[in-house]
Every structure is written in C-alpha cells, then in structure tokens.
Amino acid sequence: MRPFSNSHDTNSAAFRQCRREFLARTASGVGMMALSSLLGGEQTQAATGPAAADDPLATNGMLGRLDYAPKAKRVIYLFQAGGPSHIDLFDYKPVLNELQDKNQDVPKEILGNQRVTLMTRNQSRFKAFGSRYQFSQHGESGAWFSDLLPHMAGVADKLCFIKSMQAGPINHDPAMNFMQTGRQIAGRPAMGSWLHYGLGSEAADLPAYVVMTCGVPQQPILSRYYHSGYLPSKYQGVQFQSSGDPVLFLTNPEGITHADRGQIIETVNDLNRIKLEQTADQEIEARIDAFQMAYQMQTSVPDLTDISDEPEHVLKMYGPDVQKQGTFAYQCLLARRLAQRGVRFVQIFHAGWDHHGGLHAKITRQAGHCDQASAALIKDLEQQGMLEDTIVVWGGEFGRTAYTQGGQAKPDGRDHHPRCFTMALAGGGFKPGVTYGATDDFGYNIASDVVHVRDLHATMLKLLGINHKRLSFRIQGLDSKLTGVLPCRILDEILV
Numbered sequence: 001m002r003p004f005s006n007s008h009d010t011n012s013a014a015f016r017q018c019r020r021e022f023l024a025r026t027a028s029g030v031g032m033m034a035l036s037s038l039l040g041g042e043q044t045q046a047a048t049g050p051a052a053a054d055d056p057l058a059t060n061g062m063l064g065r066l067d068y069a070p071k072a073k074r075v076i077y078l079f080q081a082g083g084p085s086h087i088d089l090f091d092y093k094p095v096l097n098e099l100q101d102k103n104q105d106v107p108k109e110i111l112g113n114q115r116v117t118l119m120t121r122n123q124s125r126f127k128a129f130g131s132r133y134q135f136s137q138h139g140e141s142g143a144w145f146s147d148l149l150p151h152m153a154g155v156a157d158k159l160c161f162i163k164s165m166q167a168g169p170i171n172h173d174p175a176m177n178f179m180q181t182g183r184q185i186a187g188r189p190a191m192g193s194w195l196h197y198g199l200g201s202e203a204a205d206l207p208a209y210v211v212m213t214c215g216v217p218q219q220p221i222l223s224r225y226y227h228s229g230y231l232p233s234k235y236q237g238v239q240f241q242s243s244g245d246p247v248l249f250l251t252n253p254e255g256i257t258h259a260d261r262g263q264i265i266e267t268v269n270d271l272n273r274i275k276l277e278q279t280a281d282q283e284i285e286a287r288i289d290a291f292q293m294a295y296q297m298q299t300s301v302p303d304l305t306d307i308s309d310e311p312e313h314v315l316k317m318y319g320p321d322v323q324k325q326g327t328f329a330y331q332c333l334l335a336r337r338l339a340q341r342g343v344r345f346v347q348i349f350h351a352g353w354d355h356h357g358g359l360h361a362k363i364t365r366q367a368g369h370c371d372q373a374s375a376a377l378i379k380d381l382e383q384q385g386m387l388e389d390t391i392v393v394w395g396g397e398f399g400r401t402a403y404t405q406g407g408q409a410k411p412d413g414r415d416h417h418p419r420c421f422t423m424a425l426a427g428g429g430f431k432p433g434v435t436y437g438a439t440d441d442f443g444y445n446i447a448s449d450v451v452h453v454r455d456l457h458a459t460m461l462k463l464l465g466i467n468h469k470r471l472s473f474r475i476q477g478l479d480s481k482l483t484g485v486l487p488c489r490i491l492d493e494i495l496v
Helices: 011-039 094-101 172-181 191-199 258-279 282-305 312-318 326-342 359-383 453-463
Strands: 072-081 133-139 143-146 157-164 210-217 238-240 345-353 389-395 421-426 432-434 444-448 470-474 479-480
Touching: 072 172, 072 191, 072 326, 072 359, 157 453, 191 210, 191 345, 210 326, 258 282, 282 326, 282 470, 312 326, 312 359, 326 345, 326 359, 359 389, 389 453
Parallel strands: 072 345, 072 389, 157 432, 210 238, 210 345
Antiparallel strands: 133 143, 157 421, 389 421, 470 479
8 A cells, every 4th residue: 555645735646545544544444343243242432532431420320520429310201382371280270260240351460561472462351261170289299280180180299380381472382392302493402301411321222312292282393393494313313213114214125134134334434434533523523423323223223112011001101102103101101111221311202281162071181191101101111210311391382371262152271371381390319309499379470480491491400410501512602502692591499
C-alpha cells in the first residue's frame, strides 16, 4: 500500500487515494468483527467520558457522569392526549355544582382576562359546569377521585398528585410540543431523546426510547412529539405499531435467513462507514446504528411481545383488553416488559380526551379504557421490585374549563384550559400519597404552589441523576437545554 505523504494536506489527491486504499483493505475485517457482534457477541461499550467504569454514577451517555445519585433509572409516561378534565377526575369542586343548579355563570373576577380558544371566545355566557360524577377520598392520603377511576383510587397511596400544573399553549399541537419538549414550536428534542442522549442506553437489543399510540386520535399524534429535534437522529423515539408487526419489516423475506440479513446489513454498513470516514456526518452514524438495532430487534421484539409467559394473575390485573394488541392495557403491560429489558423511556400516547361535547359518554368510555391498566402498571412494577426506580407519569397537555362550552341549556362539553390541571406521578423518588398545590373553588386558577412544566422536567431529571443545567447541546452557538433558560425549580417538597 502506498505510504502516506509527510504532507498534512488532507485535501491532496495522494492523501485521498491512500485513505481509500486503507479503507477498502480494512472494511471487510471491520465488517466481520461487527457481524460477529450482531450474531451474538457482546455489544461494544460506548465511551463514557471522564467517569471510571466502576463509578456508580457513570453513564454511557454524553454526560459521562451523573450529577446526583439517581433514584430512578427509567420513565414510563402515560400521556393522555387531548386534555383530560381535572374537574371530572381528580379535582373535586362542589361549588360548580351549586352554581350550575342555580343556572349561574362562573364569576367574572375568576375568569379575568385569561386566553380562551376561538370556540368559546364569543360566548355570551360562561355558565358554571359542575361534575356529574361522585367524588370520594381514598387511602390513608385521602386523595380525591371521581367514580370514573375506581382502580386508580385503589392505588391512591402510591400516587403523588400535582394539582397546580400550568402550561402556556391553549391549543393541542403547541401544548403537546410543550409537554414533551419544553417548547411550543416544533423542532426541539423530546424528553426521551434528551435522556437517551445524556444517559445512553441500557438495552443492547432494543431502542432506548420507545413510543406507542392507542385510542381514537381526535388530533394526530405527530412524530415531532417524540423526535430528536436538533440532536442526532439516533436519539429519536422508535414507534411500535398498534397492529401487525410492532416494527416494520420485522420478518425476513422468503428465502432470506437471519444470518443472511446480518451479512446484508454489514455490507451496507461497510459502505456507510467509508462515507462516515469521509464526511464525519452524524446522520450516517445514526443510520449505521439504526440498521444494527433493526437486526437485533428481529430476535428481541418477538420475545418481547409474546405475553404468553405472563402469569394469569398478572394478565387478570390488567383486564381483558390486555390480550388485544394496540389497546392501552396491552401497551401498559408491554411498557413494563420494555422497562425490564433496559429501555430508558417508554411513552404511550392515549388519544381521545378532547371533550368539547358529549362529555359524559366520551369521558366515561375513555376512563374505562385506561383506569384498570394504569393502576395495574403501578402494582405490577411494585411486585417486580421496579417501582422504586421507575418514574410513572399520568397526565395530558392541559385541563378543561369550569364553564360549559357553547352555553347550552344542558351543558355537556368543556373547552381547553392550560391555566391549571392535574398530573399524577408514582415511583422513582416521588413521595407516595401526597397532593401538592391546589386550585381555587372553581378549578379555574391556581390557589397555591404553581408548578410549571419546566419545574416538572427539572425535577424528573434530578431524580434520574441529572442537573438540568448541565444537560445541553450546542446548536447555533447556544447551549440549548430541555428546561431552557427561564427560571425553574426542583420540587423537593414532593421528593423522598
């Protein structure tokens, strides 16, 4: 092979030619080593920065080392897309029923000059709309639940409620972006992508960030809600399909064996590595990683999704829908199985909570789909010894109004309300059996302890061992963060 020139001119023809020869002669050897890894060898450990391998705070992500001893290793986010009505689920407001019985409006001094949507902007009246559901207190904590959620009420003392959540956007798309990425506008990394980037992956044969969708989407669940944004593409969420093969092209074509597929992938990746050497393009690296992960998933995913090995009492705990692919119950069980296998962030988008009309029938049906499985997931994680280091999040992008939409004589719908809403959390270092924050008597304004979305993100990061100020990515000359640059606080009052 022609020796490299002593010249450091990397643009010279001689340098490029020597490089091509070197890569051509070594690509097959590198490819065989990588193929050996694909066929069952140990996964190569990623560089971990300055942290020592035996450091309990070490991570194989870009952070290298955690800032705090972590209380949580993973997150399961049960996102209730559409905006569940806190007034009909968790936030008991009998004053609204009294006003409704008297055909009175929510007082103007309560409404103030807050933003409302175009759907209620021109209403002549803002008639009080009480909940038609019965509320009662449960557990030693005395947490309030409506009778829509009997199973979640049964795990009341495992839950930590934040009843004073506040977001900014008043419409679904920016609000969902906001809850996932900390920004209203598209193009920012989702929290799951930030965790994969910062902490790395514990799973050798599954993605670090998995997304599932279910329910009836009144608004589309867009890929930008779980995208990597300006982070390299390798960190974006991987969606599991709700029907058929969970992952596209999971099955090999007829006549192609698993080993054949591995050789095909490595041949393609040999070419990708040559291009990567030439350009140092991170997207090529992401493609190599994706092909290798896809190959691994051909064997790991069928085992993951075969729930026949689950004990009967576990399946019964999740309810009859657990046997139906694509249901919320099935996906909750799958979330636990993914977490067991080292997946860092699992998110279920449970669509169908946007109830501008027909509230009674729709919210009854929606709660019925998710109540038993939500409670079962928490009990299952606890039985598996995983709840203490798994953060479970239950909530949507905003709440609903205390007044009826349209001012109907028979009110049966609520508008969007980002001013205050409720989220429930469990495990991973959150105090069980506590309620933090409160709304006013109308469930319309926050009466104490405002919690911004940035505060929640920063608190979750701390439980995962991360100082939110240090988890950043330089883009366009700025160090961008999940929590942004505006002030935020850690909610130490609700941490164990």
